Amino acid sequence: MLIESTAARADASLAHALAPLGLVVRLEDLAGVLITTLVFTVLGLVVFGLAYMIIVKATPFSIRKELEEDHNTAIAIVIGSVIIGIALIIAAAIQG
Numbered sequence: 001m002l003i004e005s006t007a008a009r010a011d012a013s014l015a016h017a018l019a020p021l022g023l024v025v026r027l028e029d030l031a032g033v034l035i036t037t038l039v040f041t042v043l044g045l046v047v048f049g050l051a052y053m054i055i056v057k058a059t060p061f062s063i064r065k066e067l068e069e070d071h072n073t074a075i076a077i078v079i080g081s082v083i084i085g086i087a088l089i090i091a092a093a094i095q096g
Contacts, residue, residue, distance in 0.1 A: 044090050051086050055079060 025033050056063050063079070066072040 040090075040094055044087075047086060047090060048083065051082060052079070055082060 063075065066075045067079075
């Protein structure tokens with residue numbers, strides 16, 4: 001019994017410590033959090049897809065050929081940088 005109460009106190013103190021960070025979600029709020037997460041995930045994927053399509057249309061050469069056949073590391077680094085940049089912008093927008 002003493003071990004169970006000690007574990008319960010440890011769980012409660014951990015939840016109390018993490019609550020200001022927004023890392024604890026009550027069960028009643030879980031559905032709303034999951035829906036919000038799903039919406040932002042879909043939004044992020046759409047933005048990434050649009051960014052890739054813009055890169056493909058803006059370049060005078062085939063991105064696919066450069067990456068797959070020619071193994072062009074420089075173009076891979078540029079596309080990776082664009083993806084990281086967009087990820088930072090989306091993360092900042094989500095955080096507010």
